Amino acid sequence: MKRLIVNRVMNFLAGAAAGLVILPLVLVFGFLVYQGGSSLNLEFFTHMPKPVGEPGGGMANAIVGTLILIGLACCVGLPIGILGGLYLAEARDPRLPWVVRFLADVLNGVPSIVIGIFAYTLVVLPMRRFSALAGGLALGVIMIPIVLRTTEEIVRLVPASLREAGLALGLPNWKVTVRIVLVTARAGIVTGVMVAIARIAGETAPLLFTAFGNRFWHSGLDQPVAALALQVFAYAISPFDDWHRQAWAGALVLISMVFLVSLAARLATKGLQRQTR
Amino acid sequence: MADGVQVTGLNAWFGARQVLRNVGLHAPANGVTALIGPSGCGKSTFVRCLNRMHEVVPGARSTGQVLLNGEDVYAPGVDPVMVRRRIGMVFQKPNPFPTMSVFDNAAAGLRLAGVRDKDTLHEVVERALRQAALWDEVKDELHKSGSSLSGGQQQRLCIARAVAVQPEVLLMDEPCSALDPIATAKIEELILDLKKELTIIIVTHNMQQAARVSEWTGFFLMGELIEFGVTRDLFTAPREKKTEDYITGRFG
Numbered sequence: 001m002k003r004l005i006v007n008r009v010m011n012f013l014a015g016a017a018a019g020l021v022i023l024p025l026v027l028v029f030g031f032l033v034y035q036g037g038s039s040l041n042l043e044f045f046t047h048m049p050k051p052v053g054e055p056g057g058g059m060a061n062a063i064v065g066t067l068i069l070i071g072l073a074c075c076v077g078l079p080i081g082i083l084g085g086l087y088l089a090e091a092r093d094p095r096l097p098w099v100v101r102f103l104a105d106v107l108n109g110v111p112s113i114v115i116g117i118f119a120y121t122l123v124v125l126p127m128r129r130f131s132a133l134a135g136g137l138a139l140g141v142i143m144i145p146i147v148l149r150t151t152e153e154i155v156r157l158v159p160a161s162l163r164e165a166g167l168a169l170g171l172p173n174w175k176v177t178v179r180i181v182l183v184t185a186r187a188g189i190v191t192g193v194m195v196a197i198a199r200i201a202g203e204t205a206p207l208l209f210t211a212f213g214n215r216f217w218h219s220g221l222d223q224p225v226a227a228l229a230l231q232v233f234a235y236a237i238s239p240f241d242d243w244h245r246q247a248w249a250g251a252l253v254l255i256s257m258v259f260l261v262s263l264a265a266r267l268a269t270k271g272l273q274r275q276t277r
Numbered sequence: 278m279a280d281g282v283q284v285t286g287l288n289a290w291f292g293a294r295q296v297l298r299n300v301g302l303h304a305p306a307n308g309v310t311a312l313i314g315p316s317g318c319g320k321s322t323f324v325r326c327l328n329r330m331h332e333v334v335p336g337a338r339s340t341g342q343v344l345l346n347g348e349d350v351y352a353p354g355v356d357p358v359m360v361r362r363r364i365g366m367v368f369q370k371p372n373p374f375p376t377m378s379v380f381d382n383a384a385a386g387l388r389l390a391g392v393r394d395k396d397t398l399h400e401v402v403e404r405a406l407r408q409a410a411l412w413d414e415v416k417d418e419l420h421k422s423g424s425s426l427s428g429g430q431q432q433r434l435c436i437a438r439a440v441a442v443q444p445e446v447l448l449m450d451e452p453c454s455a456l457d458p459i460a461t462a463k464i465e466e467l468i469l470d471l472k473k474e475l476t477i478i479i480v481t482h483n484m485q486q487a488a489r490v491s492e493w494t495g496f497f498l499m500g501e502l503i504e505f506g507v508t509r510d511l512f513t514a515p516r517e518k519k520t521e522d523y524i525t526g527r528f529g
Contacts, residue, residue: 092335161372165435168330169386170362170442179389183376 032255036248044249049215049231052240059250061217065132065226066201066254068218069211072136073200074193077143081196082189084144085151090177101149108145115141116206124210132218132225135211139203143196150192154185187268194265198258204229228254280346281306281476282327282446287341289322289331296322297339300502302495304446306346309468309477311487311508314497315523320480323497324448327478328364329357346445362390365439369451371431373423373438379406380419382434386442401441408474409437410467429460436467440475447471449479453486465490484524488512496520 043058050057088097119138124130158181166176182189204227207213211225213234218225228250235247282304289297297319304310312320325331326339329350343350350360373382381388383402392398402419406412411433415426423434432452439447449468453461468477468490481487487494488508495505496517504511504520515521522528 159372161368161370162374164330164333164368165372165374165438166385166389167333168328168361168366168368169389169438170358170360171386171389172358175389180374184374186376 029255032248032252036245036250036252039245039249040252044246044253048217049246052243055242057246059226059228059231059246059253061214062226062228062231062250063253065211065214065218066228066257068132068221068225069135069139069207069227070197070201072132072221073139073143074197076137076140077147077196078193080140081144081147081192082151085148085189086155086177086182088148088152089155090181101152104145104148107141108149111205112138112142112203113205113208116208116210119206119210127222129222130210130212130224132211132221132223135207135225135227136221138206138210139200142200142203142206146196146199147189147192150195151185151189154188154192155181157188158184190268191265194261194268198261198265201258201261202229202254204233208233228257281308282478283342283344284327285342285344287323287326287339287343289319289326289339290337291322291334292336296500297326298500300341300497300500302502302505304476304478304493306476307472307474308493309472309479309491310493310495311491312478312480312495312497313482313484313487313523314503315528316482318497319500320497321450324366324450324478324480327446328361328366328448330361330366332357362386362442363444364446364448365442365444366448367432367435367439367450367452370455371428371435373426373431373434375422375424377423378420379415379423379426379434382423383437383441385438390442402437405437405441406434408440408467408471409433410463410470411437427460429456429463432456432460432464433467436464436471440471444475446476446478449477451480451482454482461486484512496523498523 043056045058045063046060047056047058048061049059084100088101091097116138118141119134123134123137127134162180162184163176166180167173171179207227207230211227211230213230214224214226232247232250232254235243235250238244280303284303285301287297287300288295300319300323302310312323314320322331326341327343327345327350331337331339339351341351345360345363349355350364374385377385380402383405384398387398387401403412406415411430414430415421415434423431426434432455436447436452453464456464465486468479471477479487479490491508493506494508494511496503496511496515496519498519504515504517506516511520512524515524
């Protein structure tokens, strides 16, 4: 009898803990819809911010800016992350991979604002201006360790027998790696990329002194650019009620983007499981 | 000159451990040579030395001479990739490329080597699948994933993939060990067909299989080739005591 009760209680506690995991997200999402839903309309997606006092306006420039920054970050993060991950998984000599793996984990733990300082020193100072390029570099550096480690792990999951089949067919090693191993790992790598994108989409700190933000359409990659996260930050600390509502709506759009990207990542993983069974 | 595979003084190591000792044999062209012996006796390593797949394993090396139709596979300057194009291989577990369709699997060797022409590919795929006795079963679902086939079909697809590049030799490393008797019978039939065009070397744990499909048989034990001869003689009148013990089931 006692055993049965203990079992029930523990079952309940574990279930409740699992339920608590989704609670914060549900609360955040619900609160955002409550606060920002009313400001969210077509205009929000298609119009520019209005000056203080004028009602309406949107964050079209920030939405586009975030997409541009994500695109630039991918230009940095994907080639380095994917090729590097491939190397970690395939290298015969374990010494360099060990060091790289360790440092990648360290890089993953570096506060994002520090990475912002890195991009500031490397791009903003020499160029003497804030720019989309600097923001993209900062976000790209944040992507690298995530993409690197997922790629490595997924490539390791590709059965050795497939590699052998390719080699035995008389294919050179690099062709086996690119055309068979990488292709087989494709779905998993896509997932890793999505996770990394979801991670950087909402980054604010590294953009503060790189992309800087912009109340207008950006006028070139070497110029400051708006970003949703930055705009939300700027509006949230402003003293105007109107802007507060816009900030809520911006946050709602941002979290929805992350949600959609994560969902896409999940669906891509499903494909992978079917392939490797 | 087509005289099959001639091996002399082959030694192989994994790190410091020697797994093949001074092995020599001649697998004649257009014949089937079976290799039998208990697990871990070096049969698989032996066939992997023939197409230079042994050296792919970290720490593995080998010495000795392997002549493929008269040309030394280990001569300096010989590219292992070219050797593997001439010596195809089928593995123990069927390993079709999971992201590719049946068609793409059969075409993989040519396509990844740069052949683009659609007519050529179609021709080659159909010929290979017919050779592998798979064509009639899959001709209407060539676009389906290679891993959606049954185990026996997958193994025949792997055979098709290997013969599509028209190798001179086909190595089969226990090709039936993961298959049921019906699928096994199909593959054995296929072996008898294929030998008209190429030289076959098959590793098997199944002595009946060796007796059914091969003209020559070699018996391996602890990394040494104990006996090599005409299959019927080796099974009915073995010269070596160890061979006799093994085939009569006294060990292994």
